Amino acid sequence: MAESKVVQIIKKLDQKEVKLLDKFVKSPFFNQHTDVIRLFDYLQKTISEGGSALSNEQIFKVIFKDEKLDLQKLHYINSYLLKLIESFLAWQQWEEDNIEQQIFLLRAYRLHKLDDQFRRLYKKLEETLEKLPLRNNQYHNLRYKMQIEQLKFAREGRTGDLQLQELSDAQDIAYIAEKLYNACTLLSHQAVFKKEYDPGLLPNVLEHIENSGRIEEPAIALYYYAYLSLSNIEKVENFHQLKKLLQLHRDRFDASELRGLYLVATNFCIRRINRGEGSFFKEIFEIYKSGLDARVFLENGMLSRWTFNNIVVAAVKLKDFGWAEKFINEQIDKINPEHREGTHSFNLAYFYFEKGDYDKAMPLLTQMEHDDVLHNLFAKATLAKMYYKLAEFDSLDNLLQSFKIYIRRKKILGYHKDNYLNFIRYMQKLTQVNIFDKSAKAALSEQIQNEKMLAEREWLLESLKG
Numbered sequence: 001m002a003e004s005k006v007v008q009i010i011k012k013l014d015q016k017e018v019k020l021l022d023k024f025v026k027s028p029f030f031n032q033h034t035d036v037i038r039l040f041d042y043l044q045k046t047i048s049e050g051g052s053a054l055s056n057e058q059i060f061k062v063i064f065k066d067e068k069l070d071l072q073k074l075h076y077i078n079s080y081l082l083k084l085i086e087s088f089l090a091w092q093q094w095e096e097d098n099i100e101q102q103i104f105l106l107r108a109y110r111l112h113k114l115d116d117q118f119r120r121l122y123k124k125l126e127e128t129l130e131k132l133p134l135r136n137n138q139y140h141n142l143r144y145k146m147q148i149e150q151l152k153f154a155r156e157g158r159t160g161d162l163q164l165q166e167l168s169d170a171q172d173i174a175y176i177a178e179k180l181y182n183a184c185t186l187l188s189h190q191a192v193f194k195k196e197y198d199p200g201l202l203p204n205v206l207e208h209i210e211n212s213g214r215i216e217e218p219a220i221a222l223y224y225y226a227y228l229s230l231s232n233i234e235k236v237e238n239f240h241q242l243k244k245l246l247q248l249h250r251d252r253f254d255a256s257e258l259r260g261l262y263l264v265a266t267n268f269c270i271r272r273i274n275r276g277e278g279s280f281f282k283e284i285f286e287i288y289k290s291g292l293d294a295r296v297f298l299e300n301g302m303l304s305r306w307t308f309n310n311i312v313v314a315a316v317k318l319k320d321f322g323w324a325e326k327f328i329n330e331q332i333d334k335i336n337p338e339h340r341e342g343t344h345s346f347n348l349a350y351f352y353f354e355k356g357d358y359d360k361a362m363p364l365l366t367q368m369e370h371d372d373v374l375h376n377l378f379a380k381a382t383l384a385k386m387y388y389k390l391a392e393f394d395s396l397d398n399l400l401q402s403f404k405i406y407i408r409r410k411k412i413l414g415y416h417k418d419n420y421l422n423f424i425r426y427m428q429k430l431t432q433v434n435i436f437d438k439s440a441k442a443a444l445s446e447q448i449q450n451e452k453m454l455a456e457r458e459w460l461l462e463s464l465k466g
Helices: 005-012 015-025 034-048 056-064 071-096 098-111 115-131 137-158 164-193 202-210 218-231 236-252 255-274 280-294 305-317 321-334 337-355 358-366 373-389 393-409 415-432 438-450 457-465
Strands: none
Touching (some): 005 034, 015 071, 034 056, 071 098, 236 280, 373 457, 415 438
């Protein structure tokens, strides 16, 4: 039983949850089997003490004393305990959602024909929902569930008002908002893993939005422009609309959803930057500062190291060195301790590199190997630029060769693979071009400008001029 589902679940619960589960299992309302209680007591005590006495034979002896070993009997009790624990986990989630509870109570009032209580609760729920700041998918799903209960109440003859239009509107908004949310998720996943998905009714949904007034709903508007920004990098007006709506409606979404929307906006900028459009550093820096102000990039109080990197890059690219240095030193404690030292060293190295202080930058990069792939790509590219500037061409050639091997060994890089392979190719051309041959330099410049996917495009062009 050491690897049973019951044991696996108990191991994942914190101390507070185990205490609640103990009360749940021992409540006669939920469980009246003393054998199940004995099994739970033994398992949670053994697990909490880090013991390994979880063999079926040992457990059977503790629960049934001198009875003859019957593994089928133990299996039955274990199965019952599993169902009980699963009920507890479901109850925990239900207990945390007060409005969802009230909708279940609304249903209970309807089924028990408690009409006055139904009407009073329905009105109270409407008022509660309207007072909520959120206007996200969850809000619209709750409104739709309420309308369903209202329709069933009306059909049972307890009111003449079916409110069919309200029901239809609530259903449409809930579905469209959820469909757009999922479409953004699929598109983001598709970009990284190169996997195609059937969009289903999405084209019809998009057409409906364009021909109706649904765009006024924040949950629809934000995900609509998020989807358009993800699906078409060429139309910058969609991104600007998304950016505007994020600032306008950021208090209408919970932290998790808002984080996803901000990431769509930042990824749009990153893709444009990777095409050599340096003007998007200003855009992304504004988004990062807005997101930091709203604390949307924090998860459990921590900031991801790659978001930290991107924020520093944006600030440094705009030559806001004072802001960047302050951010690096004051916000580094928000990085997971496991990655804190590496993140701090990497960003200081980049900071010093952009300021032209290679003596401080290079040791910080050469002495560290990062476990994040994108972190490594950026670090290797930065090191390559320093070798070039210092005319250390043997070191540069060795680095570019190992860099290429590193990229080809990584299977999941998305568009980053082409960006950095092209960077390596043009770095090699840069070292080989005759600096006194204007026509050769012009031809290489044109190639760099026309390359569709290319990391560090602006730096390559500037280096070619110099």
